[in-house]
Amino acid sequence: MVQLLKLCRSCLVKYLEENNTCPTCRIVIHQSHPLQYIGHDRTMQDIVYKLVPGLQEAEIKKQREFYQKLGMEVPGDIKGELCNMKTHLDQRNGDAKSEDTANKEAGEEKPEEDNDYHRSDEQVSICLECNSSKLRGLKRKWIRCSAQATVLHLKKFIAKKLNLTSFNELDILCNEEILGKDHTLKFVVVTRWRFKKSPLLLHYRPKMDLL
Numbered sequence: 001m002v003q004l005l006k007l008c009r010s011c012l013v014k015y016l017e018e019n020n021t022c023p024t025c026r027i028v029i030h031q032s033h034p035l036q037y038i039g040h041d042r043t044m045q046d047i048v049y050k051l052v053p054g055l056q057e058a059e060i061k062k063q064r065e066f067y068q069k070l071g072m073e074v075p076g077d078i079k080g081e082l083c084n085m086k087t088h089l090d091q092r093n094g095d096a097k098s099e100d101t102a103n104k105e106a107g108e109e110k111p112e113e114d115n116d117y118h119r120s121d122e123q124v125s126i127c128l129e130c131n132s133s134k135l136r137g138l139k140r141k142w143i144r145c146s147a148q149a150t151v152l153h154l155k156k157f158i159a160k161k162l163n164l165t166s167f168n169e170l171d172i173l174c175n176e177e178i179l180g181k182d183h184t185l186k187f188v189v190v191t192r193w194r195f196k197k198s199p200l201l202l203h204y205r206p207k208m209d210l211l
Helices: 009-016 042-053 055-069 074-091 099-107 151-162 183-190
Strands: 122-130 144-145 172-174 200-207
Touching: 042 055, 122 151, 122 172, 122 183, 151 172, 151 183, 183 200
Parallel strands: 122 200
Antiparallel strands: 122 144, 172 200
């Protein structure tokens, strides 16, 4: 992936509407769909949130109000951010529990509903099929996971199940197009599988293995 200059998303999207090159080095990102090959800089986002008091709270509030206005359920990732934000504010206000109390609670068994494991996220059903004779198929090719999971997560999952030495040995394809490792499954569904029925059909193969 091309290393882009640290730009805000709105500026970058506006630039890529008329250009397909990196605004810094002018290397072509993608001939026709450059916006699909850029990713979030989470580290920079966290730094901005820390430098600008109240920004994160304001943005999450706007997102929540937006979904409520449309009568839609707030996505799980926004709910998670709200919980994390509340915890952070409690700690900042001196309401966090003592370390001893926290350690004691950590050792206690929590109710199942507290151990969310991304179940509140939007879910995606996937069928993972092998289209190469060089790899065996998965015993269980049907999976369901968070829409926030990325192609890289799927590569690691497949590599572990097939006992491969490295997930970098794999390519994952949708409609015979190789997917970028940073693409979320939500992005893949919206851009590659939008008008097709569930489940999302993905193929995997060894890198450089021609179909």
